[in-house]
Amino acid sequence: MTAFQTLDALxxxxxxxxxxxxxxxxxxxxxxxxxxxxxxxxxxxxxxxAWLARWQHLPRPRLDKVKVLVFAGxxxxxxxxxxxxxxxxxxxxxxxxxxxxxxxxxxxxxxxAELSVVPLHVEQPTADIAEAPAMSEAEFLEAVEAGYSxxxxxxxxxxxxxxxxxxxxxxxxxxxGLFGGEPGGWTGRGTGVDDAGLDRKTAAVAAxxxxxxxxxxxxxxxxxxxxxxxxxxxxxxxxxxxHRHVPLLLDGFVxxxxxxxxxxxxxxxxxxxxxxxxxxxxxxxxxxDELGLPPLLDLGMRLGEGSGACLAVNIVRSALACxxxxxxxxxxxxxxx
Numbered sequence: 001m002t003a004f005q006t007l008d009a010l011x012x013x014x015x016x017x018x019x020x021x022x023x024x025x026x027x028x029x030x031x032x033x034x035x036x037x038x039x040x041x042x043x044x045x046x047x048x049x050a051w052l053a054r055w056q057h058l059p060r061p062r063l064d065k066v067k068v069l070v071f072a073g074x075x076x077x078x079x080x081x082x083x084x085x086x087x088x089x090x091x092x093x094x095x096x097x098x099x100x101x102x103x104x105x106x107x108x109x110x111x112x113a114e115l116s117v118v119p120l121h122v123e124q125p126t127a128d129i130a131e132a133p134a135m136s137e138a139e140f141l142e143a144v145e146a147g148y149s150x151x152x153x154x155x156x157x158x159x160x161x162x163x164x165x166x167x168x169x170x171x172x173x174x175x176x177g178l179f180g181g182e183p184g185g186w187t188g189r190g191t192g193v194d195d196a197g198l199d200r201k202t203a204a205v206a207a208x209x210x211x212x213x214x215x216x217x218x219x220x221x222x223x224x225x226x227x228x229x230x231x232x233x234x235x236x237x238x239x240x241x242x243h244r245h246v247p248l249l250l251d252g253f254v255x256x257x258x259x260x261x262x263x264x265x266x267x268x269x270x271x272x273x274x275x276x277x278x279x280x281x282x283x284x285x286x287x288x289d290e291l292g293l294p295p296l297l298d299l300g301m302r303l304g305e306g307s308g309a310c311l312a313v314n315i316v317r318s319a320l321a322c323x324x325x326x327x328x329x330x331x332x333x334x335x336x337x
């Protein structure tokens with residue numbers, strides 16, 4: 001049995017988000033203005049610490065437990081030739097994660113983060129979104145619950161990532177369904193498809209939008225009809241992070257698209273999130289602009305797996321190290337201007 005028995009129950013949970021702790025954020029700013037530096041001279045590093053306090057509900061934020069959650073799922077739309085890799089790579093990469101051989105394993109270790117990989121029926125692809133809803137309501141809610149239950153309240157910072165051949169196609173469909181615009185404006189080369197593959201992707205997205213046009217007014221119906229199990233799980237994890245006072249670092253195009261329904265449901269639905277990076281996938285910058293989320297990093301990455309979000313953990317740790325370790329003007333005996 002899931003925590004959300006119906007779409008309406010899930011919608012209610014998305015619309016009853018805890019408010020930020022502005023008093024905690026203000027306490028951070030007061031301390032930062034007393035540290036031995038010109039006011040606000042550390043730029044976004046100072047904003048990051050205030051953001052941590054605001055969403056951890058702590059005047060002195062902490063990063064004792066940083067978690068990376070990678071959700072994996074399979075997509076029926078891959079049968080249309082929308083990826084440069086075969087569908088079986090999803091399950092093979094899940095095994096690679098378990099063996100410690102993927103990029104995210106190395107990045108999580110370097111960032112001092114705990115990595116968990118959650119496969120979501122990878123042997124059972126979702127329906128082809130160009131022909132049918134990706135998931136039934138029960139399947140969608142089950143995947144949301146898998147993400148929601150994977151987030152523990154003891155987590156100090158959460159990174160969300162994914163693995164799923166074909167998921168840049170469903171991400172493009174999600175974005176077009178949520179924000180409008182021509183399918184080609186949201187569709188990129190993903191794993192590196194050639195021109196013919198890009199044409200097939202764009203055609204699949206266009207067909208999916210036409211097939212599900214009656215669902216486009218409801219962000220959750222869009223997620224159910226056009227997304228995938230790993231996208232639904234990421235949405236659930238982001239919702240749990242908000243409910244459990246856990247700040248969230250977003251990864252690339254697929255992960256951001258998966259969470260966009262929260263922002264469409266409520267203006268502050270992703271207020272607890274920062275964009276870890278902007279990926280090289282063509283539409284990610286456009287999506288971040290739509291959501292008002294400036295990225296922390298821009299390194300031309302397009303891997304997924306939570307890699308960009310995890311890499312940004314190092315920036316967040318540096319920000320908190322300055323906040324915790326710097327002396328105040330009074331402590332150091334330094335005159336203020």
